Amino acid sequence: MNAIGMLTNLLFFPAGLFVLVTGLAYEWVDRKLVARFQNRLGPRWFQPLADMVKLLSKEEVIPEGLDVRLFVALPVVALAGALTAALYVPLVGLNPAHSFPGDLIVTLYLLSLLTMCIGLAGANTRDRFSLIGATRTLTQLFSYEAPFLLALLGPAIVVGSWQIREVTAYANQHWLILTQPVGFVIALIGLMGKLELPPFDAPEAETEIVAGALTEYSGRGLALFRLGKGVELVIGLTLVAAFFLGGVANPVAFFIKTLALLLIIAGLQSLFARLRIDQAVGLWWRYGALLALVQLLVLIILRFWGWNGGL
């Protein structure tokens, strides 16, 4: 691939501008849906963009007593990780811009980078709310990460490849939600845990610890973290839709399937009271991880007997 093509991939499509704008749009859809479920009006369509513009134009206050380089670098690394992940997923139903054997694992790690950066950002400051928030962020990371990973590995095991392109090519022909319903549910709820959406928002529970790990962030840093979350929402939805919902072969299927998933996520967000961190960890390890593991074992055994994974 030539240099101009690579630069376009990085800056405009699929990473860069496109996924940033899509992230903001999906954030608006999510906020609007939750608001309507709660009988509120919700924000206007440009509200996430307006928030970004406002945050970017604000002064960034750097608190005393922390590593300034880390404080400035973490939001950039977090966003960069999320944007890099966008290169490997089939956004808008097109083939991933880059692909190599094993890119599924790389993508999943890149998605965790954001959470790790948020945890580090909280641990970096001396603020007490941030420290508690960082502890909770990392605790939650350790609880949902394993089930989430196992759930997304299910389709890969069936296909026998760690390459996203090959898995999606197979998934385009098969609705894996029918054969792996447990994996689908865990992947979707794991995504909510990843994005710290209610009821898994204990790490940023405003009534206890203000804004959790990001309490000390204002201006640019906060804007970049929020953009990173928007990007991760889009990538996560794309992965789940592509793996479990019969693939995203064209733009229409992509938008219909990801927005349908977003509708489910928004509904779940407004249905439940916030889980305490111990309740969230208990839920993941007692049910999530166990169910994901059982399903994975069943898949491996069936595959060993020569089952092709479809119905």
Next chain:
Amino acid sequence: MQKNDQADKFIIPIGPQHPALKEPGHFEFTVDGEIVTGATIRLGYVHRGIEKATESRTWVQNLYLLERVCGICSHIHATAYCLGVERLAGLSVPPRAQAIRELVVELERIHSHMLWLGVAAHEAGFDTLFMYSWRDRETVMDILEGLTGNRVHYSANILGGVKIDVDAEQTKTILQGVDFLEKRTHHYLDVVTTDSAFVQRTAGIAVMSKAVAEHFGAVGPTARASGVTQDIRIDAPYLAYEDFPVEIVLDTAGDLKARFVVRVQELFQSYQVIRAILDKLPAGELAVTMPRRIKENETISRVEAPRGELFYYLKSNGTDKPERIKIRTPSICNFGTVPALAAGHQLADMPMILAGIDPCFSCNDRMVTIHRPADDSQTWTWEMLRQYGISYYREKER
């Protein structure tokens, strides 16, 4: 991270400015990981000097001042004050006025309890319940506005009676609103008792036994959720509560869930009493004339505010101004239970435990004397207070 002075203590400060609190108060929770090991409270950020201010205003002017002690239970403050002043002046208020006062008191209780339900749900991170209960609360706010002309400070009372009347059309609107609210309240009772995600945040949390509640002098729904049989509306009926009685709502569990259940159940009592009043509203005058001056005397006045017993002490000196007015609000009685209940629970439970007593911070605009001068006198002169202040801050600097 640097080590702070208290190396073995990690303190989470909540307030005076914090997203969990809409009003100022300061709480320090000592935590070990996520477990709270101790709690302290500092109140008094909203001391406005209202009790002192009453001494330079006339009896009539004070009615408007005292109604502004609290924005949520404004009518009950005015009612407690009116009942006291009328007793001092020896007035007998017409029964129709008393019934209308009780009507507004109960409407106010509905609005207060529904507001609390929303706030408490928000503290649990259950914003959907918060939004729904506040949407439905608008019904009772509209009723109150239609009845009195105001949404917050109703000013329904005057000394000697009320200044509003209820006509047939208003009766119809109120009954329609109450029917709608009763339907919704059944739903909320269902949510707070059966929604498993919500119940696991409330059941068995912050259990307060009857003995503890009595020890800290808890009042109102907070005490009744621990099985304390105390309700001024029943123990010492005032207004028209003898003709239009309520039944006491009790729960013996003493946990957060019980506090939800008691408050939601009390709403049904309010609906029932409102219907009874509107059904048999006594005919007659709305007010009697009040003398300007009241001869030297003193009295107390006890009423059941939405948060518990509200207590007024009134002393007259023969002029048109009071000699002394002392207010004891329900929240200040309940606050003592918070540090006692906090220890051993998760940090995530703290906002809910705090909200569980339905704290009203403007209620805490009270001075409590803990330190006393050497001669253990109850009365402090200006000079003594001044000296105490100087020495207190010198000690603190050191």
